[in-house]
Amino acid sequence: MIIFKSINKLNKEVNFKANVGFVPTMGALHKGHISLIKSSKLKCKKTLVSIFINPSQFNQISDFKKYPRKLNRDIAILKKLKVDYLLIPKKNDIYKNKKNMKVSISKKDKILCAKFRPGHFEGVLAVIKQFLTHIKAKYIFLGEKDYQQIHLIKNVIKNNFNTKIIICKTIRLKNLLAYSSRNFLLSKKEINKASYVAKTTKKFFAMCKNNYKNLKKINNLKKKIESKGIKIEYLEVRNKKNLSINTNKSNFKIFVSFYLNNVRLIDNF
Numbered sequence: 185m186i187i188f189k190s191i192n193k194l195n196k197e198v199n200f201k202a203n204v205g206f207v208p209t210m211g212a213l214h215k216g217h218i219s220l221i222k223s224s225k226l227k228c229k230k231t232l233v234s235i236f237i238n239p240s241q242f243n244q245i246s247d248f249k250k251y252p253r254k255l256n257r258d259i260a261i262l263k264k265l266k267v268d269y270l271l272i273p274k275k276n277d278i279y280k281n282k283k284n285m286k287v288s289i290s291k292k293d294k295i296l297c298a299k300f301r302p303g304h305f306e307g308v309l310a311v312i313k314q315f316l317t318h319i320k321a322k323y324i325f326l327g328e329k330d331y332q333q334i335h336l337i338k339n340v341i342k343n344n345f346n347t348k349i350i351i352c353k354t355i356r357l358k359n360l361l362a363y364s365s366r367n368f369l370l371s372k373k374e375i376n377k378a379s380y381v382a383k384t385t386k387k388f389f390a391m392c393k394n395n396y397k398n399l400k401k402i403n404n405l406k407k408k409i410e411s412k413g414i415k416i417e418y419l420e421v422r423n424k425k426n427l428s429i430n431t432n433k434s435n436f437k438i439f440v441s442f443y444l445n446n447v448r449l450i451d452n453f
């Protein structure tokens with residue numbers, strides 16, 4: 185595996201005319217990331233992973249500071265997976281060309297995480313734009329766990345780049361909790377609570393698939409989860425194609441965001 189500390193060096197050495205798959209991450213790798221990497225390795229000739237904890241997408245400095253950092257362990261995992269290239273850019277490398285960085289989110293997209301984390305997706309999209317301006321990867325691999333993120337990245341790519349998005353399904357622990365780097369910050373008790381949210385939400389989703397009218401009972405689900413001392417930020421039903429509130433029995437999805445001891449987790453079913 186070749187490790188690059190700057191995009192310039194990467195650009196000089198990697199032949200993007202070949203079939204390159206790109207997997208952007210913030211590190212603290214887990215089985216969700218690994219499934220994206222394996223999909224890229226299956227589909228592409230070369231796989232490039234990036235690890236960059238993007239400060240501008242954290243709307244709270246405390247959240248940025250406590251975000252798990254496990255670089256040595258990550259490098260060992262990536263070597264074992266026989267990843268071809270790893271990019272670990274410095275903040276200045278990403279942010280030197282301010283011109284490329286301006287991204288705004290439309291009013292209709294300021295929902296779910298965009299509503300509760302002002303500036304978050306502007307930060308995510310700015311970095312993705314910067315990456316794709318220089319990294320002419322044929323494919324970018326993104327996880328369905330961050331469903332709204334994919335929705336917004338799709339718009340940026342559609343208007344500006346040739347890179348194709350490959351969407352990978354959410355990988356979960358046996359207890360149904362979705363793998364997340366933030367799980368490293370949870371105690372065993374909190375993991376159990378997070379698993380409870382996944383289990384009850386999935387069950388509710390199945391109930392609504394069976395009978396769409398059950399969606400009216402979503403407030404009961406909210407109360408049930410909150411009765412366990414879990415702070416819900418949002419629990420919403422949205423159209424899975426465009427994230428609008430107009431749904432029918434075949435196109436709805438349930439989105440949840442919640443806090444456990446100041447650690448924010450998201451999921452969708």
Ligand code: AMP
Binds near residue numbers: 210215220326
């Ligand atoms: P992150 O490091 O959290 O920014 O995530 C990097 C990529 O991994 C994003 O495309 C995420 O959607 C994806 N990802 C994170 N968790 C999972 C998971 N449990 N299953 C599948 N993909 C995931």
